[in-house]
Amino acid sequence: xxxxxxxxxxxxxxxxxxxxxxxxxxxxxxxxxxxxxxxxxxxxxxxxxxxxxxxxxxxxxxxxxxxxxxxxxxxxxxxxxxxxxxxxxxxxxxxxxxxxxxxxxxxx
Amino acid sequence: xxxxxxxxxxxxxxxxxxxxxxxxxxxxxxxxxxxxxxxxxxxxxxxxxxxxxxxxxxxxxxxxxxxxxxxxxxxxxxxxxxxxxxxxxxxxxxxxxxxxxxxxxxxxxxxxxxxxxxxxxxxxxxxxxxxxxxxxxxxxxxxxxxxxxxxxxxxxxxxxxxxxxxxxxxxxxxxxxxxxxxxxxxxxxxxxxxxxxxxxxxxxxxxxxxxxxxxxxxxxxxxxxxxxxxxxxxxxxxxxxxxxxxxxxxxxxxxxxxxxxxxxxxxxxxxxxxxxxxxxxxxxxxxxxxxxxxxxxxxxxxxxxxxxxxxxxxxxxxxxxxxxxxxxxxxxxxxxxxxxxxxxxxxxxxxxxxxxxxxxxxxxxxxxxxxxxxxxxxxxxxxxxxxxxxxxxxxxxxxxxxxxxxxxxxxxxxxxxxxxxxxxxxxxxxxxxxxxxxxxxxxxxxx
Numbered sequence: 001x002x003x004x005x006x007x008x009x010x011x012x013x014x015x016x017x018x019x020x021x022x023x024x025x026x027x028x029x030x031x032x033x034x035x036x037x038x039x040x041x042x043x044x045x046x047x048x049x050x051x052x053x054x055x056x057x058x059x060x061x062x063x064x065x066x067x068x069x070x071x072x073x074x075x076x077x078x079x080x081x082x083x084x085x086x087x088x089x090x091x092x093x094x095x096x097x098x099x100x101x102x103x104x105x106x107x108x
Numbered sequence: 109x110x111x112x113x114x115x116x117x118x119x120x121x122x123x124x125x126x127x128x129x130x131x132x133x134x135x136x137x138x139x140x141x142x143x144x145x146x147x148x149x150x151x152x153x154x155x156x157x158x159x160x161x162x163x164x165x166x167x168x169x170x171x172x173x174x175x176x177x178x179x180x181x182x183x184x185x186x187x188x189x190x191x192x193x194x195x196x197x198x199x200x201x202x203x204x205x206x207x208x209x210x211x212x213x214x215x216x217x218x219x220x221x222x223x224x225x226x227x228x229x230x231x232x233x234x235x236x237x238x239x240x241x242x243x244x245x246x247x248x249x250x251x252x253x254x255x256x257x258x259x260x261x262x263x264x265x266x267x268x269x270x271x272x273x274x275x276x277x278x279x280x281x282x283x284x285x286x287x288x289x290x291x292x293x294x295x296x297x298x299x300x301x302x303x304x305x306x307x308x309x310x311x312x313x314x315x316x317x318x319x320x321x322x323x324x325x326x327x328x329x330x331x332x333x334x335x336x337x338x339x340x341x342x343x344x345x346x347x348x349x350x351x352x353x354x355x356x357x358x359x360x361x362x363x364x365x366x367x368x369x370x371x372x373x374x375x376x377x378x379x380x381x382x383x384x385x386x387x388x389x390x391x392x393x394x395x396x397x398x399x400x401x402x403x404x405x406x407x408x409x410x411x412x413x414x415x416x417x418x419x420x421x422x423x424x425x426x427x428x429x430x431x432x433x434x435x436x437x438x439x440x441x442x443x444x445x446x447x448x449x450x451x452x453x454x455x456x457x458x459x460x461x462x463x464x465x466x467x468x469x470x471x472x473x474x475x476x477x478x479x480x481x482x483x484x485x486x487x488x489x490x491x492x493x494x495x496x497x498x499x500x501x502x503x504x505x506x507x508x509x510x511x512x513x514x515x516x517x518x519x520x521x522x523x524x525x526x527x528x529x530x531x532x533x534x535x536x537x538x539x540x541x542x543x544x545x546x547x548x549x550x551x552x553x554x555x
Contacts, residue, residue: 007326007329011326011329011330011366011370012370013323013324013370013371013373013374015374015375016375017375017377018149018239018536018538019239022373022374022375022376022377024369024370024373024374026366026369026370026373028366048480049480050479050480050481051478051479051480052477052478052479052480060377060378060379060380062373062379062380062391062392064392064393064394065369065372065373065379065391065392065393065394065396066369067369067373067379069373069376069377069378069379071377077467079535079536080149080150080536081149081150081153081533081534081535081536082426082429082498082533082535084429084465084466084467084496084497084498085467085478086469086471086475086476086494087476091323092476092477093477096477096480099482
């Protein structure tokens with residue numbers, strides 16, 4: 001067992017869609033896809049965001065691409081055009097999720 | 109004649125995007141088409157506000173691009189497609205023709221695509237706001253813009269009629285690229301696999317540097333060579349829709365399958381159902397393969413028929429945001445900044461500032477990730493207090509920055525570098541309109 005930050009085994013990009021934010025999460029190696037599909041649950045992602053995400057978290061899986069797309073509903077304080085948040089587009093949210101801790105069955 | 113891949117490149121990916129990579133792309137791209145995608149959610153509403161104030165409703169950078177980039181492209185037989193028309197495509201076409209003439213570029217056929225602007229017809233359309241479920245007229249603020257997101261059809265028609273430059277308004281971003289490919293390869297509007305492929309090309313290129321190494325570097329995990337000299341992307345698109353995404357030799361940045369994957373998912377909800385006016389594209393089974401240095405082949409995208417309704421973006425004047433910032437440094441900085449924030453909060457209450465929402469952040473501590481900031485985050489040496497408030501009136505919004513600035517005299521010790529701003533809010537809501545109720549038309553100019 002090894003505990004790593006998600007950043008060690010995946011990369012990500014985030015952006016806005018109206019009031020929602022989107023974060024893609026892409027494992028560097030396909031062998032980690034199934035593990036991430038198991039542990040990156042919407043509940044766990046929402047808990048990691050600690051109140052920043054007011055709505056639901058929806059995870060779309062694209063196994064053929066080896067990627068996940070995570071929808072964070074109502075995560076931008078009312079949307080790009082009226083939010084008081086500093087990061088109005090949620091551009092920095094990918095870096096928040098990449099700091100999640102992941103238990104690997106073996107060394108990365 | 110054997111079918112060959114067409115070359116389509118990016119000249120801009122947002123209104124204020126860099127000019128010099130666009131000039132380079134126009135000069136060395138050997139392009140059939142050069143596309144400028146310049147509208148964001150808010151850009152169009154702001155353009156409409158300018159137009160209502162008798163200013164230009166088209167993109168503020170249109171003239172600069174028609175001076176520096178477009179003549180270079182036209183001289184090489186490259187056609188131009190853009191949504192720089194923003195709130196006034198006809199005005200944009202007039203100005204573009206005049207700017208080209210001023211430089212001695214004559215005889216260029218320019219088409220303006222209109223019909224996305226629904227503002228004059230709102231009463232008849234009876235739209236419902238998606239976010240609230242209520243009729244448009246129930247919104248509290250004044251409506252300043254309403255534009256349908258239209259597809260590629262009008263652009264394809266303009267290119268078919270010989271336009272060398274086509275300027276539209278709220279054309280959906282990928283449709284700008286799809287239109288070129290439909291015209292080049294003669295794809296039918298319901299040739300779904302190819303339409304899907306064209307949407308994917310548009311989606312990958314419309315954000316410009318995001319697919320050539322921009323917004324990717326994260327050293328030492330993700331290293332991008334010569335980031336400052338990164339260029340715009342281009343695609344070589346075969347008649348079957350298979351595309352190679354690449355960049356110009358000698359530019360910085362890089363194009364890799366990992367970057368293309370990040371971008372194919374970027375700001376898409378369900379990768380299996382990317383909704384555009386031209387089709388619902390399915391990226392979920394796409395193949396993304398390395399095809400040489402800085403070359404990535406994309407294939408296997410499919411699509412389903414277009415949605416029966418078009419998205420409408422509605423811009424609404426909703427008051428003002430007032431903001432103020434001031435810095436604290438050295439021992440005790442966090443405590444002093446917190447105290448300062450509390451003083452501002454109390455002062456705004458004492459003055460009965462009529463604010464709908466107030467936010468107090470400590471930049472350097474927890475301003476970006478807010479409540480999600482982890483407990484292990486180290487304490488900063490210096491930080492910046494930021495207070496932002498939203499109000500119906502400019503007077504109330506102005507109090508926010510004023511109270512931050514007055515910390516120079518009335519706050520804790522050591523506050524420096526105060527700044528304040530007030531800006532009007534144009535909030536953007538969405539709605540849907542049956543597609544048959546939106547009719548586009550072309551008008552023509554010659555330089």
